Amino acid sequence: MITTIITFIIVFGILVIVHEFGHFYFAKRGGILVREFSIGMGPKLVYHRGKDGTTYTLRLLPVGGYVRMAGAEDDEEELKPGTPVSLYVGQKGTVERINTSKKSTLFNGIPLEVTATDLESELWIEGYENGDESAVKRYAVDHDATIIESDGTELRIAPKDVQFPSATLGRRLMTNFAGPMNNILLAIVTFMLMAVAQGGVSMGTNQIQVASAPVSVAKKAGIQNNDKIVAVNGQKTADWTALSKAIQPRANKATKLTVEHNGKTRQVTLTPASEKSNGQTVGMIGITQAQDKRVGTILLSGFTQTWTMTKALFGALWHMVSGHFSLNDLGGPVAIFATTSQATKFGLVGILNFLAFLSLNLAIVNLLPIPALDGGKILLNLIEAVRRKPLSENVEAGITLVGVAFLVLLMLLVTWNDIERYFIR
Numbered sequence: 056m057i058t059t060i061i062t063f064i065i066v067f068g069i070l071v072i073v074h075e076f077g078h079f080y081f082a083k084r085g086g087i088l089v090r091e092f093s094i095g096m097g098p099k100l101v102y103h104r105g106k107d108g109t110t111y112t113l114r115l116l117p118v119g120g121y122v123r124m125a126g127a128e129d130d131e132e133e134l135k136p137g138t139p140v141s142l143y144v145g146q147k148g149t150v151e152r153i154n155t156s157k158k159s160t161l162f163n164g165i166p167l168e169v170t171a172t173d174l175e176s177e178l179w180i181e182g183y184e185n186g187d188e189s190a191v192k193r194y195a196v197d198h199d200a201t202i203i204e205s206d207g208t209e210l211r212i213a214p215k216d217v218q219f220p221s222a223t224l225g226r227r228l229m230t231n232f233a234g235p236m237n238n239i240l241l242a243i244v245t246f247m248l249m250a251v252a253q254g255g256v257s258m259g260t261n262q263i264q265v266a267s268a269p270v271s272v273a274k275k276a277g278i279q280n281n282d283k284i285v286a287v288n289g290q291k292t293a294d295w296t297a298l299s300k301a302i303q304p305r306a307n308k309a310t311k312l313t314v315e316h317n318g319k320t321r322q323v324t325l326t327p328a329s330e331k332s333n334g335q336t337v338g339m340i341g342i343t344q345a346q347d348k349r350v351g352t353i354l355l356s357g358f359t360q361t362w363t364m365t366k367a368l369f370g371a372l373w374h375m376v377s378g379h380f381s382l383n384d385l386g387g388p389v390a391i392f393a394t395t396s397q398a399t400k401f402g403l404v405g406i407l408n409f410l411a412f413l414s415l416n417l418a419i420v421n422l423l424p425i426p427a428l429d430g431g432k433i434l435l436n437l438i439e440a441v442r443r444k445p446l447s448e449n450v451e452a453g454i455t456l457v458g459v460a461f462l463v464l465l466m467l468l469v470t471w472n473d474i475e476r477y478f479i480r
Contacts, residue, residue: 059396064117066395066410068094070238070417071120077237078122078230083107085226088217090130090210091123099206108199108211118388124230125211126218128455133202134180138169142180142194149197150180158207167192174202174212224439231432238418239361245411247357253404255346256356261285261292262345271341276325278314281345285320286313295344302327306338361415368419389474426458 072094082089088108095114102112114120123130133155134140141164143152154164169182170191178200181193196212203209215221222230250256261283265274278284284292287301288311302310306329314323327338347353391413398409422430435454439445446454 058399059392062399062406063392063395066406066413067118067391068120069241069410070414071118073237073241073414074234074417074421075120075122077233077235078124079109081226081230081233082122082124082219085222085230086217087219087222087226087230088125088211088213089122090125090213091121091208093123094120096120099208102208104201104209110208110210112208123210124219125213126215126220128452130213130219133204134169134172134174136170140167140169140180140182141165142167144194145197147197149195149200151197151200152203152209153180153196153200153212154203156203156205156207158205167194174200175215175218178212178214220445224436228433228436231429231436234429235418235421238414238421242361242364242411242415242418243357245357245407245414246360247353249360249404249407249411250353250356252407253346255348256352257295257344258347259295259344261294261298263298263342264345265342272325272328273340273342276312276323276340278312278323278342279316283315284312284342285315287311289313302340303337306330306336308338310338360411364412364415365419368415372419389470425461426454427462428458431455431458 075092079089079092090108091110091112093112093114095112095117096119097114097116100113100115102110104110121129134153138155141154142150143154143164145151165184166186167180167182167184168186168188169180171182172180174180174196178196178198179193180196181191183190184192198214200212201209202212219227219230262281263273263278263284264280265271265278265282284298286292287298287305290301292298292301305327307326309324309326312323312325314321325340327340329336330339331337394409398405401408421428422433424430424434431454435446435451445451
């Protein structure tokens with residue numbers, strides 16, 4: 056259980072960090088202020104304000120994370136009338152820090168009860184100073200000023216010129232696409248690492264490797280590494296799948312193999328050992344698929360494996376939308392945790408395969424044109440490109456709200472279904 060929990064946290068963390076880093080990197084390249092890059096969710100544990108204007112936070116719950124871009128829909132307004140704050144005025148005579156937190160004290164801070172603010176366009180804050188309600192005092196705010204939020208996290212303010220909506224359409228489109236793109240790249244790299252971990256890429260042919268175990272039936276019969284088993288009892292075996300199907304039913308039965316060695320064939324008779332696999336008795340002779348260890352093949356496998364799995368995932372999506380939908384076709388955090396337990400049983404190769412699978416899943420799901428997902432945002436970008444102007448803020452907010460409600464409802468249903476499937480039934 057401990058191994059599963061640690062693996063789950065690491066795998067989930069890698070997925071989220073890689074995804075959010077895509078948004079982070081291209082937002083920065085597009086001139087968009089990333090106010091916060093968070094690893095984890097919930098209460099803040101520690102944070103660091105970078106020279107690049109971004110605050111990097113580590114939060115309590117080790118699942119999830121986010122990139123908080125200035126002016127994006129998840130970037131909330133901080134100050135409301137009546138909020139007590141402290142102001143730090145710098146040498147230029149402008150406010151450089153605004154403290155709204157009771158957890159943090161600013162030296163020489165000017166106490167102010169806020170009456171109004173404009174931290175986007177004209178950059179000012181005004182209110183009653185030192186409790187004196189007879190006059191409202193206004194202070195100019197520096198463009199790069201920071202605000203200390205209620206939990207003590209210090210972030211840059213978000214002037215209009217560095218907000219997400221102020222970036223060009225192309226840069227906003229690339230920023231939205233970058234998260235899923237990074238997950239696709241992660242899948243490619245992970246499949247390459249998996250090939251390295253398993254000693255190469257399975258060739259899939261009838262060329263075999265003899266297991267090193269001394270009980271290997273094939274080894275005792277004189278079969279060597281890189282031999283090809285071209286037939287079993289006269290039945291041709293052109294690839295590994297055909298070879299496996301021919302041998303597995305032959306447990307404890309004398310079997311004649313046609314073996315090719317250095318271009319010459321010979322007949323070998325042996326009796327496959329009997330072993331249990333998934334509750335069934337199968338024949339085993341102690342061989343594995345031959346591995347192609349060439350660097351070029353290993354690098355190429357990252358792309359071919361990703362493409363193969365992508366086709367399979369789109370096939371599954373088509374199966375769902377063509378009238379065969381079931382909640383069992385979907386999985387939330389509970390299902391991921393349960394599957395993590397299975398993946399850890401296969402060691403590093405199993406975990407890497409699971410990571411690549413999840414990363415590709417995350418990319419494809421996020422690219423679906425559902426409001427609130429990256430794909431929904433990209434769709435809005437494309438609509439803007441066709442209309443030559445963005446949708447109104449109210450319309451876009453309404454569409455996003457519907458998408459969020461749909462996703463929350465779906466997640467609740469999926470999570471409950473997962474709990475029933477893995478822990479109750």
